[in-house]
Amino acid sequence: MESALPAAGFLYWVGAGTVAYLALRISYSLFMAFRVWGLGHGPGVGPELGEWAVVTGGTDGIGKSYAEELAKCGMKVVLISRSQDKLNEVSREIREKFKVETKTIAADFASEDIYDKIKTSLEGLKIGVLVNNVGISYEYPEYFLEIPDLDNTIKKMLNVNILSVCKMTHLVLPGMVERSKGVILNISSASGMNPFPLLTIYSATKGFVDFFSQCIHEEYKSKGIFVQSVLPFFVATKMSKIRKPSLTVPTSEAYVKSAMKTVGLKTRTNGYPIHSLMGTIVCMLPSSLYLKLSMYRGKSIRARYLKKAKKN
Numbered sequence: 301m302e303s304a305l306p307a308a309g310f311l312y313w314v315g316a317g318t319v320a321y322l323a324l325r326i327s328y329s330l331f332m333a334f335r336v337w338g339l340g341h342g343p344g345v346g347p348e349l350g351e352w353a354v355v356t357g358g359t360d361g362i363g364k365s366y367a368e369e370l371a372k373c374g375m376k377v378v379l380i381s382r383s384q385d386k387l388n389e390v391s392r393e394i395r396e397k398f399k400v401e402t403k404t405i406a407a408d409f410a411s412e413d414i415y416d417k418i419k420t421s422l423e424g425l426k427i428g429v430l431v432n433n434v435g436i437s438y439e440y441p442e443y444f445l446e447i448p449d450l451d452n453t454i455k456k457m458l459n460v461n462i463l464s465v466c467k468m469t470h471l472v473l474p475g476m477v478e479r480s481k482g483v484i485l486n487i488s489s490a491s492g493m494n495p496f497p498l499l500t501i502y503s504a505t506k507g508f509v510d511f512f513s514q515c516i517h518e519e520y521k522s523k524g525i526f527v528q529s530v531l532p533f534f535v536a537t538k539m540s541k542i543r544k545p546s547l548t549v550p551t552s553e554a555y556v557k558s559a560m561k562t563v564g565l566k567t568r569t570n571g572y573p574i575h576s577l578m579g580t581i582v583c584m585l586p587s588s589l590y591l592k593l594s595m596y597r598g599k600s601i602r603a604r605y606l607k608k609a610k611k612n
């Protein structure tokens with residue numbers, strides 16, 4: 301009986317410490333959310349950083365919305381994606397709506413031999429903002445060995461999601477460092493914060509983007525460079541295939557408007573208030589429970605997809 305008392309005291313302090321730690325974390329997150337989204341803050345970007353912004357995958361979804369928001373801030377915009385027709389259409393829209401100059405570069409980030417062409421096209425431009433947005437995912441969640449055309453998928457996903465971020469940073473960062481200013485926004489994913497089984501390669505590439513961003517920020521912040529890792533949950537775009545926006549699934553326009561408010565304030569962000577709340581909850585779960593839940597979620601999406609595919 302007597303020996304149980306010290307153990308009870310110990311457990312009391314462990315419990316109290318845990319509650320205090322969680323309360324502090326939640327309060328800090330709420331305070332930061334209020335500071336960023338409640339108090340408001342200038343865009344943190346503009347032509348004073350360098351008159352041009354470069355957006356990879358800038359003709360649709362999140363990339364297109366970044367291109368528009370940056371043009372709204374008065375920046376000239378370079379769009380890079382595969383289809384010249386889409387590039388022409390989106391750059392015309394941006395020129396007419398925001399009265400800024402635009403440039404387009406048609407390139408497929410699945411290939412490794414595009415960077416000389418991109419380098420030549422960017423020569424002489426003062427680039428203030430780089431948005432490493434281009435990314436591809438799975439058609440549906442799948443076990444690693446069952447992924448259709450696995451070898452090709454591995455190569456393509458690594459080239460588009462990882463190599464593009466490294467190579468574009470290599471092309472643009474030296475100019476930023478020389479001028480002692482610049483912002484790089486790297487679009488990772490909530491599935492890069494925590495592993496998401498059945499989207500294994502995608503999730504791992506996004507983890508790379510998150511680590512890369514944090515490291516480059518730390519290396520170059522003293523040179524006037526701000527690097528941000530953006531970690532969205534679902535956004536209604538062609539990639540997510542979610543057509544109807546909802547409370548937790550914003551349109552790309554709403555998402556990017558919100559994420560832009562965090563530039564200069566947060567080096568890692570879920571970008572959107574509800575997504576930040578989801579991120580905070582997910583990060584507080586024990587990792588074994590999180591993995592069970594995400595595997596369960598992935599399996600149910602996979603089953604639904606395969607059932608639908610069998611019917612058609």
Ligand SMILES: CCCCCCCCCCCCCCCC(=O)CC(=O)SCCNC(=O)CCNC(=O)[C@H](O)C(C)(C)COP(=O)(O)OP(=O)(O)OC[C@H]1O[C@@H](n2cnc3c(N)ncnc32)[C@H](O)[C@@H]1OP(=O)(O)O
Nearest residue numbers: 437489490491533534540541542543544578581593594601
């Ligand atoms: C709050 C804390 C709770 C803790 C619990 C933890 C659980 C673990 C959660 C882990 C979170 C990790 C989140 C990962 C986020 C993420 O990956 C972000 C990205 O990077 S998205 C891009 C990469 N991801 C993918 O590619 C995922 C693979 N994609 C898919 O699996 C599918 O595209 C899809 C499931 C999103 C859609 O599937 P499908 O095409 O088969 O469509 P459907 O099933 O027929 O959909 C019917 C209907 O419903 C809409 N819909 C589907 N999912 C959602 C959703 N999550 N929210 C809102 N609406 C959804 C879909 O649009 C269809 O509607 P229609 O109008 O009929 O088109």
Ligand SMILES: NC(=O)C1=CN([C@@H]2O[C@H](COP(=O)(O)OP(=O)(O)OC[C@H]3O[C@@H](n4cnc5c(N)ncnc54)[C@H](OP(=O)(O)O)[C@@H]3O)[C@@H](O)[C@H]2O)C=CC1
Nearest residue numbers: 357359360361362381382383408409435534535537539540
């Ligand atoms: N949507 C979501 O729910 C989430 C998305 N993300 C991330 O956000 C980023 C943007 O996603 P999202 O807006 O949904 O994507 P979309 O599919 O809506 O848009 C993709 C853009 O990239 C271009 N693109 C695609 N493949 C290539 C390629 N191989 N080479 C060059 N350009 C290419 C497309 O143009 P074109 O086809 O003409 O080449 C298009 O402009 C990605 O990195 C994604 O991982 C992260 C979390 C959630």
